[in-house]
Each structure stands twice: as C-alpha cells, then as structure tokens.
Amino acid sequence: MNTQNWLLLIYKVPTEPAKKRVALWRRLKGMGAVYLQSGVCLLPRTDDHVRRLKIVENEIAGMSGECLILETAALDRFQEEKVVSRFKADRDEEYREFLDKCKDFHGEIEKETAAGHFTYAELEENDVDLKKLQSWLEKIRKLDFYNAPLYEDAERQLRSCETLLDAYAQKVFDAHDENR
Known part of the structure; x- marks a missing residue:
C-alpha cells in the first residue's frame, strides 16, 4: 500500500470571543482542511501545510488555546479511502x-439577450461576473487535493459561460455598429 x-x-480554543474561533475555522477550511469532528481536522501532508499549520498553532496559543499537530497515516486502504472521500465530498x-452560480450567469445572459439589452455597461457587468467565476473555480481547484468528481462538470460549465459571454459580446458590438 502506497x-x-x-x-x-x-x-x-476558548468559546469567547466567538469571532476568533470562527476566524480560525474559516482559515482552516480555506486551507482545504476536512473536519473529523469539532477541533479535529486533517490536511494532506505538504511542506506548505506544515508551515501554515505552525502559524495556526501560534495563533491558537495567542487565543489562550492549545493544539497538537501530528503526522498520521490510515491504518489500511479502506480507512484511507474514507478520508479521501471526505475531502472529495467537501x-x-x-x-x-459553483455550478449553481454558472446557471445564474447563463440565466442573466439569456434574460438580457431575450430583452435585446445589448449595452456595454451590461457586457462589463457580466464580464466582471465571469472573472469572479474564473477566480472562484481556481480557488476551489487549489483545494481539490484528490480530484473530486464534479471538477470536470465545473470546468465544462465555466467554458460554457465563457462561450456564452463571447456570443453576447458579439451581439453588443453588432448592435453598436448598427447604430452608427
């Protein structure tokens, strides 16, 4: 077994102030940690994660809390698959x-197209929304340590949003050329 x-x-950590405890939880989730239970989480062992957890350890001490950082491995393949499936599920x-937001993006473009609303302001607004989607998918992907099944769907939907916005942009350009 590899x-x-x-x-x-x-x-x-102390329960009060809750703001610090929530910030710690967000930080760990933002690193891609999987919680096994309250106050117990896992990350794949990388040098970057070791460094970042040492910083978290210092922050916990500053909150008058305590922590342990241990390196661990699964007892067998079945246990390892259970852990990996938790990462994938998250x-x-x-x-x-993300896919829901892609549907919303499609709906917005379709609504503007149906209304014949082909303005540069609307194009700019939708371009900003697309950039947010691109950035968001990139962030999720960085935390997708084990290639979760929905990544391919998300990537495909992002490409669909890009194609849709390109087609909408062309309609905006065409509409403004006709008005000259």
Missing part, C-alpha cells in the same frame, strides 16, 4: 455551489 500521510490538527459541495 501510504498517504496527513497532518492531524487537534485544537481547543470539494464537490463547493463545485455544486
């Missing part, structure tokens, strides 16, 4: 949210 090693963070949840 063993995957993880970093296990076990921590306890990313797929983010991909689902």
